[in-house]
Amino acid sequence: MGKRDETAPDLLKMGETHIFDCGLQLSFTNIQTPDLPEKTLKRAAKDNGMSGSVDSLNFFQIDAVVENTGSKKLKFDLHYQYHFARVGDPARQATGLDLHDGALFDVVLHPGRRLAGYFVFASKKKWGDHVELDSKIYLEPDLTTLSSVWVGSLSDAVHSGAVPAIAAGATASPSVSVSSATVASIEAEMRKRDEGKRIALENPRLALELGIGDPNRHAGFDDGGLIDINGVEAETLSRAFRLSADAASRIVGARARVGGIFSSIDEIVLYAELNPREEQLLRERAVVLPW
Structure with missing residues (x-):
């Protein structure tokens, strides 16, 4: 699909920021339970081929922020299909549900501008709370793919289906998130x-x-x-x-x-x-x- 950005780090903690050489800044700021109807989530999981009972699934949302810190207009695609998440066992892959915020799809971002969106995933509960997110950004017009890997963890609140967000990888109270600290x-x-x-x-x-x-x-x-x-x-x-x-x-x-x-x-x-x-x-x- 194009060359891989060689400056991309092998691993970032959730909430940390990476600036690619093109001037695009990316961070995944938070992991939380999606604020979406349970019926909608279960139907999307079934439509995306999650095997077994949907009652045995975890649903989690990863919030993303992108900013153009350079001097050139950038056009890119941060669609969920360019992402996958591993949960618990590195061999186990979560399913990306087609419920993400469309603000991160087919974007033209002018210098100095930023935007936020989110991606929703489903995974088996028994897979544990460790999450790795492989992000890929399809950057036009030179067909470059920018990649980085992010790591975090799901809280017990997420496992139980509660709504509070928790900063991935943090040991603080679930009421404290990286995004609020950044703000x-x-x-x-x-x-x-x-x-x-x-x-x-x-x-x-x-x-x-x-x-x-x-x-x-x-x-x-x-x-x-x-x-x-x-x-x-x-x-x-x-x-x-x-x-x-x-x-x-x-x-x-x-x-x-x-x-x-x-x-x-x-x-x-x-x-x-x-x-x-x-x-x-x-x-x-x-x-x-x-x-």
Whole structure:
């Protein structure tokens, strides 16, 4: 079908992230019981050829998040047919049910954008709680197949048919999931950036002393990764803001035309002719200091 991405790791724990060379970031964030009617699950298992009584089956859902961290538009297919899960005995393969979130099928993902979906599997209960998921992404137009293997475990709650999710491989309470911890971490970084932006706007001198927006300064203040647009070149702009090389070049050119210093984000958007997506990426991490 195409070449295998040689940078793909042999094994990742559920919740960890892998970035492929093409700029596609993939993680399977959580294992949980599917929030779907039991009748629907059993019918799908039977339709997919699960032998024996459907009452002896486990049903589990694996949540996925993909993000385009590169500068090029990506088109790919993360359909369940390119996945299989082993449960317990490595020789035992779970069945992928055709109940997944269609958001991960036939996707065109622009730079800086992310999306989430899920895949549902059925397995025999006696196979144990160890899960390995072999992921394959069919990337167009060069027909490349990106592969990685993920490992996790099903909790007793999943075995008993209860709904609570548990982070795969974790020893914490079933009420704690990798996805919620990740969201909390991201929200904390956003709050740091908001505070840094406030200081830069209200007291630029203090912002300078604190090193806000300067990735090379370490003054003991965590600004959540803010970048001063007046202090970086096109390459840093492209990398830090996940902008295309063209957008970064337009910003640098516009900065030169206004005398080397922007006075506001609005001015950057106007003179660099940024589209809404580029503006959104810029505003999330940008500050403008007047020197």
